[in-house]
């Protein structure tokens with residue numbers, strides 16, 4: 001199967017690379033075209049624009065930073081919409097809100113194409129290892145056709161129904177994740193300030209009901225103030241912000257998520273947006289350097 005891939009950031013690069021390793025023919029595009037080179041070395045072809053990728057491939061996947069990027073790649077000049085047509089499928093795996101996803105879906109369908117939203121849970125390492133959790137919704141027939149691709153990228157694929165349900169599920173999950181990261185940061189800080197070992201706290205947490213892979217993976221690096229970006233903080237803040245908008249729409253009060261959003265926003269204002277989202281710990285500790293927003 002020939003697949004197009006738009007967006008070679010942390011996630012897109014790992015996912016496109018995995019498809020190549022598993023025998024798919026992949027045509028890639030990235031806004032910063034030089035980032036395609038590494039994939040070309042692995043056997044990918046380059047499409048000069050999103051439109052040219054869609055022209056060449058029956059199925060095109062996108063993995064872009066946010067709603068603005070997802071819309072731009074579809075609607076702008078040389079975008080997906082210029083070449084999408086009957087028989088072609090577009091699968092957007094970016095984390096966006098349901099409204100963005102619906103706009104894209106409606107435009108693709110108007111041109112005769114089919115659309116699936118398929119945001120993922122899981123980060124850089126799960127993307128490299130094909131262990132993502134895929135939260136798809138939209139065209140069921142396209143879901144069934146693209147399953148061999150999802151089987152290479154993920155450990156489990158869900159089909160959740162009409163467009164918007166995948167986007168909303170992803171935002172709810174990431175809202176919870178953001179609150180958990182803030183809770184861990186406060187716990188590590190409180191342990192330290194009150195004369196306890198943060199590492200012993202991690203050991204205790206890992207043995208009890210709060211044990212989870214995120215604390216286990218991120219905790220030790222946080223203690224060392226190391227935040228190599230797997231999930232950039234600016235994207236985590238975008239997700240909490242979009243989840244809070246969803247809460248507004250449905251009149252769901254979410255004071256914990258709102259507080260976590262404030263901490264992530266503050267981290268961005270200190271220039272920590274491109275670090276891993278665990279860098280919010282620097283804000284909780286009060287040790288963040290001053291910097292420019294990312």
Ligand SMILES: NC(=O)C1=CN([C@@H]2O[C@H](COP(=O)(O)OP(=O)(O)OC[C@H]3O[C@@H](n4cnc5c(N)ncnc54)[C@H](OP(=O)(O)O)[C@@H]3O)[C@@H](O)[C@H]2O)C=CC1
Pocket residue numbers: 006007008009010011012030031032033035063064065066068069072073093094095096120121122123124230231232235236
């Ligand atoms: N990293 C993670 O752990 C996870 C991320 N996600 C979600 O996946 C998506 C991608 O994340 P990730 O790979 O980490 O992000 P990165 O920031 O590493 O990559 C973002 C990608 O979007 C592109 N992009 C940004 N703005 C535009 C634009 N206006 N037009 C065209 N392309 C644009 C970038 O291009 P360029 O290279 O030119 O900047 C790059 O290819 C996000 O929605 C994120 O929330 C989901 C699960 C896990």
Ligand SMILES: O=CC(=O)O
Pocket residue numbers: 095120121122123174231
């Ligand atoms: O969206 C981020 C993730 O880890 O999932």
